[in-house]
Amino acid sequence: MSATKQPHAPALLVILAFTTVYIVWGSTYFFIQQAVHHIPPFLMGSIRFLTAGILMLGWSILRKERVFVWRHILTAAITGLLLLFIGNGLVIWVEQFLPSAMVAIMVSSAPVWFVLLDRPKWQENIKSKSTITGLISGFAGVILLFWDQVRDSFQSSADDNKLLNLFLLLIASVAWSGGSLYSKYNSKAGSAMTNTSWQMIAAGIAFIPGCITTGELKNMKWETVPAEGWLALIYLILMGSIAAFSAYVWLLQVRPATQVSTYAYVNPVIAVLLGVFFANETVSGLQVIGLVVILGSVLLINLNNYRKKRADRQVAASIE
Template sequence: MAGNYPIGPLIMQTFSTAAVPRWRFVGALAIVYVVWGTTYYALGVAMRTLPPVLMNGVRFLVAGAVMLMWAQWRGQAWPTRREWWGCALIGTLMAFAAMALVVLAQRLGIGSGLMATVVTTMPMWLALWTRLGGERVPATSWAGLVLGAAGAALLALEGDFGATPLGALCAFAAPLCWSLGSYASRRVALPAPAMAAGAQWLIGGAVGLAVAWSVEPGARTVDVSAVSAASWWAWGYLVVMGTLVTLNCYLWLLQHTSVALAGSYSFVNPLVALAVGVGLGGERLTGWVFVAMPLILAGLALIAYGPALLAWGRRGWLPVRGRLQPAGASGSSAP
């Protein structure tokens, strides 16, 4: 989980990019596609010898501190008191609650690839909060909600969910919390993006650390010498690549290309996560995920890109003599 999913018409035009080399776009997209798809497996490795909530809290605490220093070095203003409160709300919902539920679901037996697939149901919740908040939701989004809900229902038949009901509950609650945080980010005052991200991570990490210290078994008595090298490497990967590098690539893409292209990671990440989970983690799938995923991804496409797709369809096809023909075609044979 890494950013907000737009509801309604998307900004399809590209920003001025004449001076930006193409390889930078390709590199940034590749990082967002691959790295965010591998973080679920990395979470599983890190949790082998680290308490999950503590591990996650320290991850965001460290990343948030680094991001705040970087934002200040870039000249971004510190958050005002009102903006700190907004960052606290979002950070608690997203960096703490949503991510803590993800790691707990995986600790309780939900596979990393399956967890990544569940996370793609987040736009369904976001569309619902948008409508309840009084905003108009396009008909294509409601169609996407129906498809996504059907996919989620089928996904619940996957073997891991039946074996670990509590893990399934955590898995489906995670995108719900993430969607609440995403919706709140549109309603509260926030500083510049990098400063906002740093403040949210710092606060979410601090909340996670406090909760882990208070209630998580083993959090107070972690033997650092007993933590495996693999867990340390995975945790470092999550901090550096999964949080700092990839989030900044995503922010850069938002500034230099279309929202649609930047947000296309949400279609690729589950496929990467499933491939990594099966290939490296030895995870086994019973088959329902392959029925559910196309429905969820189709729903996601309608929610995120529905109006733009309809507009493209209207421009691209015109009724000619009772049948559909591509716009611009003459209707007569070439000489």
């Protein structure tokens, strides 16, 4: 992988994409848990990603895009397996056993892995005090945000199953970060929509063996799934996959990976705020501190990118 210059993108589209990823993915913790309560995890993942991928591929075909280019499909499939099958799939599986607070904290380690795995940007990122400080403080802020739940969780019996699930979440974060960077540096050809479609289709197919070997498909009683289970799945397909994931893949192409990775810090904030506004949940003083720390960390991470853009403009102006 070699470092390349970021393509130019309209500021309004970038803001809209970030807003979609921040808000929609902040709500998916709740909807994933709602869905897996009624639809087994492998089956839910397969339906979600196959449906979203086929819908998007159909739209690409209607737009007369080149969708059956083997080398593009292969790159997209590798990305989809890392991001959606391993990264998101492990999160879906673990949400059966761990509280969403623990899942959110472990998933929020992704920005750290972005920096460690993004070799072309090592010199730029590691030398940036604002980026490193932002990454560390952001993770600390997420821990403060869910401190009460973490404390209660560790006060209960710490069995091997819990430790295994935490380890699986660590693998999920590494796979998600690695897949994101692979997509950033290798998905240059083909439209973003077509590439995203094949990523989802590959992940959806990868879930099928799990559906069969675990007996999920054979034992599934579709008539027992309540309306809230179907609504949660529809939300994950339309908003979590088609809208937010497409925005995320596009952002990886037009913005620095460290900046895009801030979703992992903002999503838990959105999840807490949604609980306050729509579920009558309360926020403690410690959580308020966590919210402030997280927002400050996002500003710090973006500060380095702002300075770099300002320096580039000054260089361009001096040349002119």
